Amino acid sequence: MKKLSLLLFLIALSCEQKDDLSQNQGYTIEQFMNTTQVFGGDFSADEKTILMTSKASGVLNAYSIDLETGEQTQLTHSSENAIIARSYFPSDDRIIYTSDEGGNELTQIYIKNKEGSVIDLTPDSAKASYYGWNHNNTAIYWASNKRDPRYFDLYRTEVIGASVAEGGFQTDNLYMNDNGFTPTIVSDNERYIALSERVATSDANIHLLDTQTGEVSLITPHEGNVLNEPQFFSKDHNTLYFTTDLDSEFAYLMSYDIANQTQKVEQKAEWAISYAYLSRNGAYRVTGINEDASTKIIIQDNHSKEIITIPNLPEGDISSVNISDSEKQMTFYLSSSKMPRDLFLYHFKNKTLKKLTRTLNPEINPNDLVAGQVVRFPSFDSLSIPAILYKPNNIQKGDKLPALLYIHGGPGGQTRLNYTDRIQYWVNQGYVVLAVNNRGSSGYGKTFYKADDLKHGDVDLKDCIASKEFLINTGYVAADKIGIMGGSYGGYMVMAALAFAPDEFAVGVNYFGVTNWLRTLRSIPAWWEASRNALYTELGNPETDSLALYNKSPLFFAHQITKPFIVFQGANDPRVLQIESDEIVAAARNNNIPVEYIIFPDEGHGFSKKVNNIEASQKTLEFLDKYLKGS
Numbered sequence: 001m002k003k004l005s006l007l008l009f010l011i012a013l014s015c016e017q018k019d020d021l022s023q024n025q026g027y028t029i030e031q032f033m034n035t036t037q038v039f040g041g042d043f044s045a046d047e048k049t050i051l052m053t054s055k056a057s058g059v060l061n062a063y064s065i066d067l068e069t070g071e072q073t074q075l076t077h078s079s080e081n082a083i084i085a086r087s088y089f090p091s092d093d094r095i096i097y098t099s100d101e102g103g104n105e106l107t108q109i110y111i112k113n114k115e116g117s118v119i120d121l122t123p124d125s126a127k128a129s130y131y132g133w134n135h136n137n138t139a140i141y142w143a144s145n146k147r148d149p150r151y152f153d154l155y156r157t158e159v160i161g162a163s164v165a166e167g168g169f170q171t172d173n174l175y176m177n178d179n180g181f182t183p184t185i186v187s188d189n190e191r192y193i194a195l196s197e198r199v200a201t202s203d204a205n206i207h208l209l210d211t212q213t214g215e216v217s218l219i220t221p222h223e224g225n226v227l228n229e230p231q232f233f234s235k236d237h238n239t240l241y242f243t244t245d246l247d248s249e250f251a252y253l254m255s256y257d258i259a260n261q262t263q264k265v266e267q268k269a270e271w272a273i274s275y276a277y278l279s280r281n282g283a284y285r286v287t288g289i290n291e292d293a294s295t296k297i298i299i300q301d302n303h304s305k306e307i308i309t310i311p312n313l314p315e316g317d318i319s320s321v322n323i324s325d326s327e328k329q330m331t332f333y334l335s336s337s338k339m340p341r342d343l344f345l346y347h348f349k350n351k352t353l354k355k356l357t358r359t360l361n362p363e364i365n366p367n368d369l370v371a372g373q374v375v376r377f378p379s380f381d382s383l384s385i386p387a388i389l390y391k392p393n394n395i396q397k398g399d400k401l402p403a404l405l406y407i408h409g410g411p412g413g414q415t416r417l418n419y420t421d422r423i424q425y426w427v428n429q430g431y432v433v434l435a436v437n438n439r440g441s442s443g444y445g446k447t448f449y450k451a452d453d454l455k456h457g458d459v460d461l462k463d464c465i466a467s468k469e470f471l472i473n474t475g476y477v478a479a480d481k482i483g484i485m486g487g488s489y490g491g492y493m494v495m496a497a498l499a500f501a502p503d504e505f506a507v508g509v510n511y512f513g514v515t516n517w518l519r520t521l522r523s524i525p526a527w528w529e530a531s532r533n534a535l536y537t538e539l540g541n542p543e544t545d546s547l548a549l550y551n552k553s554p555l556f557f558a559h560q561i562t563k564p565f566i567v568f569q570g571a572n573d574p575r576v577l578q579i580e581s582d583e584i585v586a587a588a589r590n591n592n593i594p595v596e597y598i599i600f601p602d603e604g605h606g607f608s609k610k611v612n613n614i615e616a617s618q619k620t621l622e623f624l625d626k627y628l629k630g631s
Helices: 002-017 029-033 421-428 446-450 459-473 489-500 517-522 526-539 546-551 554-560 578-590 610-629
Strands: 038-043 049-054 061-066 072-074 083-088 095-099 108-112 118-120 128-133 139-144 153-158 170-175 182-186 192-200 203-210 216-218 228-233 239-244 252-257 262-267 272-278 284-290 295-301 317-323 329-336 339-347 352-355 373-378 384-390 401-407 432-436 477-487 508-511 565-570 595-600
Touching: 029 421, 029 610, 038 083, 038 317, 038 329, 038 339, 049 083, 049 339, 083 128, 095 128, 108 128, 153 182, 170 182, 170 192, 182 228, 192 228, 192 239, 192 526, 203 228, 203 239, 228 272, 239 272, 252 272, 284 317, 295 317, 373 459, 384 421, 384 459, 401 459, 401 489, 401 610, 421 432, 421 610, 432 459, 459 477, 459 489, 477 489, 477 610, 489 508, 489 554, 489 565, 508 610, 517 526, 517 546, 517 578, 554 578, 565 578, 565 610, 578 595, 595 610
Parallel strands: 061 083, 401 432, 401 477, 477 508, 508 565, 565 595
Antiparallel strands: 038 049, 049 061, 061 072, 083 095, 095 108, 108 118, 128 139, 139 153, 153 170, 182 192, 192 203, 203 216, 228 239, 239 252, 252 262, 272 284, 284 295, 317 329, 329 339, 339 352, 373 384, 384 432
């Protein structure tokens, strides 16, 4: 407690010593949303352009960016459905992209030809997932549940040298899934396929399929909960690399010798290794480490064993590392809590780093943005809970500001030190935001991750309640003006807080949150079948644990809600059905609780269109100003 008191004293002192920044500019949500969302990246055949996904048009579309000039060209022009750019063809400028309809998650795979015509590669598929090119760059791998809605089979479609007419491609089935094992990666010689078996959210096995013999072997036998996840095959096809947390709080990199059936530890870190990636010809190995809510990367030259250091690299979270086929160049995205994601290009030989995009709206002064600060506070049982604190720049001595808890989705997600335009908007408007990584969040070890199993709406909610003391002790938060907001599982936490702890929070902001666990777990999408038992293990089985699930469902305790809340819902959401929000809103209104309800007919689980995100954020601010700030 002495360390906590010292921390709070230093926070308060820093506020007292801050210069008067009350003239910092206030921005509209339109200005924040005009910061362009970009992600993904694939080198063209000549390695002169990158294919990426951008929301510059207001809807996600495919764009190319010239590596020399930075010029961007829009390649698709959807005004309704989000398009996710996946890959160039290895020999020309044709592209592959995926898209669903209105957020229903029934994604299809498309090929856009040079002249602009589009071929639906998976017209008879219920839901398809793009897996990438084979090593010879003649065929693509993809998975689909068209045969059995519960499971994903793995297919191989020859697209180079084949007819480009619709239906002219040769497709073969590589793996027929009848047991719920999910295909993950394929060896370069196509002999081996790694299969993932999800036992629980914190427990997974790896099976190895030998396509020559048809034999499937379990390669990760273990006792207890161990999370094993395939990463890549060696270039000689003899070794599978995977991450595991066997006998460890944090995941590390392990190798499996296929011929000898032996395992060896390859790489460990002080935090969890979240992924490992091998460049096309094996020159470089990249590992990503989830270090206290921010990803750090280690790039190793596999020939010299030298660790590559990128000069003048800004501090931040690195994602989507992609090394070109020639292994001369690398792209990645870098962001921080006050810097939106931008695409960077690194040249290995010249050791040069180039920023390819500048996504922050030029109308916004970067000095007006707020950096998140990683903090920790003790919960009801003294467990240390990590969180990210955002406080307005213009706090004055004696201020008592309204505050919001920001709860991530999941269960099992993690709020990270990334740029979030909504958070910056609300902080810019005078709200303190504390993004809580309550127990059950990933990234802090498997004990912390499992600590909320079968206790949702209880211990994780108590973590959120405990954060109020931290906020109040900063000295600049009003004790009676603390609200709670979140999306998906975070939305559930909002409604659980209002129903099960009605005196703790002044308001709630619920983005498509679960309110009836019995219905949700009985109506999960068919394609989640491989994870059904894992969800039941963590959350409860609706057939055998119905009483417990009833007792943690806010809908059945809506009569206890006394505070105003606002709900946002996508009509096409396949995960949290609209009826979940309809019913909790109706129940609260019957008790004369002020409730606002906004349904987006063209969205699913999460809102992809900029216009809808603008409306949701603006409506949230109006609601908060009325019921929390008291404007």
